[in-house]
Amino acid sequence: MQVANEPTTMNDQPSLLAPEQPLELLPLDIEAYRHGNTGVDYCHRFDSGREGPDLAVVGLTHGNEFCGAHALCELLEQDLRPLRGSLTLIFNNVAAYRRFDPARPYASRCIDEDGNRAWLPERLKHPNSEETRRAARIAPLLRDVDFVLDLHSTSHPVAPMLIYPEQPDCTALAATLEFPFPHLLYKLGSYHPGMLISYAMQHGRRGCHGMVAECGSHFALESAQQAHAITRRLLHRFGLLKEDAIVPPWGYEPDHSAGHYRIREVIEARTEHFRFARTYRGFERLVRGAVYARDPEPLLAPFDNCTLIMPARIPVCGAEAVTLAEYLG
Structure with a gap:
């Protein structure tokens, strides 16, 4: 998504x-x-x-x-x-x-x-x-x-x-x-x-x-x-399948330490000059004050354990660029 x-x-x-x-x-x-x-x-x-x-x-x-x-x-x-x-x-x-x-x-x-x-x-x-x-x-x-x-x-x-x-x-x-x-x-x-x-x-x-x-x-x-x-x-x-129904394995290797995150803020690109500070894929965790993008002024992580969720491939002015979530553990 x-x-x-x-x-x-x-x-x-x-x-x-x-x-x-x-x-x-x-x-x-x-x-x-x-x-x-x-x-x-x-x-x-x-x-x-x-x-x-x-x-x-x-x-x-x-x-x-x-x-x-x-x-x-x-x-x-x-x-x-x-x-x-x-x-x-x-x-x-x-x-x-x-x-x-x-x-x-x-x-x-x-x-x-x-x-x-x-x-x-x-x-x-x-x-x-x-x-x-x-x-x-x-x-x-x-x-x-x-x-x-x-x-x-x-x-x-x-x-x-x-x-x-x-x-x-x-x-x-x-x-x-x-x-x-x-x-x-x-x-x-x-x-x-x-x-x-x-x-x-x-x-x-x-x-x-x-x-x-x-x-x-x-x-x-x-x-x-x-x-x-x-x-x-x-x-x-929910009980819609038989108790002994075969449930397929996950498509990816499980990570039982993945943890929970609370979504705190959605960041929109305010200008056509929005640029991430580096290439992000998602789930990069930042300390408070770290620069994660410029638009054109620096955008700083507003809290510790600030996690970047689903950064846009191509940031577009007026559209969502990234979601900030707090890592809860």
Whole structure:
């Protein structure tokens, strides 16, 4: 989930949008899944007929983050049905997904705007972009579930991570998953209120909670394996799979010392001259006062254990450049 959109003014500079890593993971043909049973294209709901939690799994909130599509296709191909409750599978920004060009793989992130910042009631009531129109169609499905998993990947090759509100239901669930990678906590309502999972939690069913799973680098095979693993673990945790169901291993080598982080501040590029002090990939930890960027004045780490989360590949004036989080241990 790269923080900033690719700059449309740079479309004539192919090198900026060209792949920086091998394209191991490519888009699948999902046309067979266009017509579901929800009245919304590329959305499928399976009801067990038995009392239990209602879960939704979302992929392709960003069109070039293929791991989610791979995880959804695996569930559909295997004809998985929940033992109790219901399971809703959503291919989100299919329009952007269809535009993928391997020569410019970052350009198909979205059509008009970041699809994970547009989930605001007033925007969905009067949608004026491809992303808000799609969100408005999907929103009723998300307002009727108990939990939402939104599958993403990152531009830079960094550790997978879980991102979720610092609320009792979310933190308790995360503790049971034995997720051996970084956990990022945020305050619901202040950190990106236009996030898909935040919308479901604030405007959906009472008690609904959700998580974003960043599954690794966009085009790495491991990110698809990671998406399969976190999806299956959550389905198993909620009792939608048999007790002895096979849960696949993580796509990446576990790091049980990864720890927890609290998101403190989102930094936007104020000028076209924003530049990082050096090349950052993410999870670099700084002491208070360290210079991490210039815009054009120096930007200093405002607290100790200041960790850079998802720095933009190409900082763009007026867009998010990096998120600052406090390492909690």
